[in-house]
Amino acid sequence: MLFWTLIALASLSTALPAGLTRRDISSDTLDQLDLFAQYSAASYCSNNINSSATTLSCAAGNCPEVQTAKAAPLYAFDDSTQYGDVAGFLAADDTNKLLVLSFRGSRTLGTWIANLNFDLSNSTLCSGCEVHTGFWKSWDTVSAKLTSEIDSAMKDYPGYTLVLTGHSFGAALAVLGGTALRNAGYKPSLYTYGEPRVGNAALATYITNQGSLWRVTHTDDIVPKLPPASFGFSQPSPEYWITSGDNVTVTTSTIQVIQGVGSDSGNAGTSGASIEAHKWYFEDVDACQ
Numbered sequence: 001m002l003f004w005t006l007i008a009l010a011s012l013s014t015a016l017p018a019g020l021t022r023r024d025i026s027s028d029t030l031d032q033l034d035l036f037a038q039y040s041a042a043s044y045c046s047n048n049i050n051s052s053a054t055t056l057s058c059a060a061g062n063c064p065e066v067q068t069a070k071a072a073p074l075y076a077f078d079d080s081t082q083y084g085d086v087a088g089f090l091a092a093d094d095t096n097k098l099l100v101l102s103f104r105g106s107r108t109l110g111t112w113i114a115n116l117n118f119d120l121s122n123s124t125l126c127s128g129c130e131v132h133t134g135f136w137k138s139w140d141t142v143s144a145k146l147t148s149e150i151d152s153a154m155k156d157y158p159g160y161t162l163v164l165t166g167h168s169f170g171a172a173l174a175v176l177g178g179t180a181l182r183n184a185g186y187k188p189s190l191y192t193y194g195e196p197r198v199g200n201a202a203l204a205t206y207i208t209n210q211g212s213l214w215r216v217t218h219t220d221d222i223v224p225k226l227p228p229a230s231f232g233f234s235q236p237s238p239e240y241w242i243t244s245g246d247n248v249t250v251t252t253s254t255i256q257v258i259q260g261v262g263s264d265s266g267n268a269g270t271s272g273a274s275i276e277a278h279k280w281y282f283e284d285v286d287a288c289q
């Protein structure tokens, strides 16, 4: 059986000349996008928002690589103040040499989407920039404490790469927090999943020009389309648009890389507005709630 499988694979690979095996992303990039989706999923699990946990784990089974890496939480936070439910963890991953700050999304997604407000405020992040008022205030409630935790982690884990990640509301915090940290001289990589629009075109352009952003969207997920562009909001580039359906394994050939600030060529150009699509990012991302 194995012999015939190998023959079949060999003939398959010769039958598809390199020019026809169109790949939008490399398998390394796919692995990274999958890993940080699992880190984003892990922040929905209450056992991980707990400084006494020794390693991260997901009872829903949606963070196997995080578990295999034996990632350990260094600091957990859960600030359910008026600016809403800011929670997550900073973890050290010795296997992948990472410091990962993961922000949890809303635990009541449907209600959160329905109540999302569209207010913009002037921002000191960059010249001409306007930011979503609520997302910014949420980051602001935790920014000082998280920055000092990152400082001590970077001393304890020299050479580790700092990554900010999150899904949904958590993605908004990751991209805004990451932008603020970059302005303060840090060099985080940002992986966001189903990120809502967090500010105007000037802010989206500024974030785009800073680089090291992997903004992942899925088919017609409603959240990256909110708040609407007509209210003055935009999205940074590039977008990693997953084109395969809900609950379908994501592969290198089902992700398209869309370039351009506020582009309509990916998620934003779809006609649907799906909450189910918002929940599928490599894994059933909010399954732990």
Ligand SMILES: *[C@@H]1O[C@H](CO)[C@@H](O)[C@H](O)[C@H]1NC(C)=O
Residues within 6 Å of the ligand: 046, 047, 048, 050, 052, 053
């Ligand atoms: C946090 O960890 C402690 C000690 O392991 C445990 O007793 C507690 O139930 C945990 N809390 C949550 C929310 O999992």
Ligand SMILES: *[C@@H]1O[C@H](CO)[C@@H](O)[C@H](O)[C@H]1NC(C)=O
Residues within 6 Å of the ligand: 120, 121, 122, 130
């Ligand atoms: C930002 O400031 C400018 C100049 O004062 C003003 O015209 C604009 O309306 C402000 N934007 C917001 C969202 O408040």
Ligand SMILES: *[C@@H]1O[C@H](CO)[C@@H](O)[C@H](O)[C@H]1NC(C)=O
Residues within 6 Å of the ligand: 246, 247, 284
């Ligand atoms: C995907 O899985 C979820 C959770 O098991 C389920 O509720 C949903 O109906 C599934 N969607 C599709 C399209 O199979």
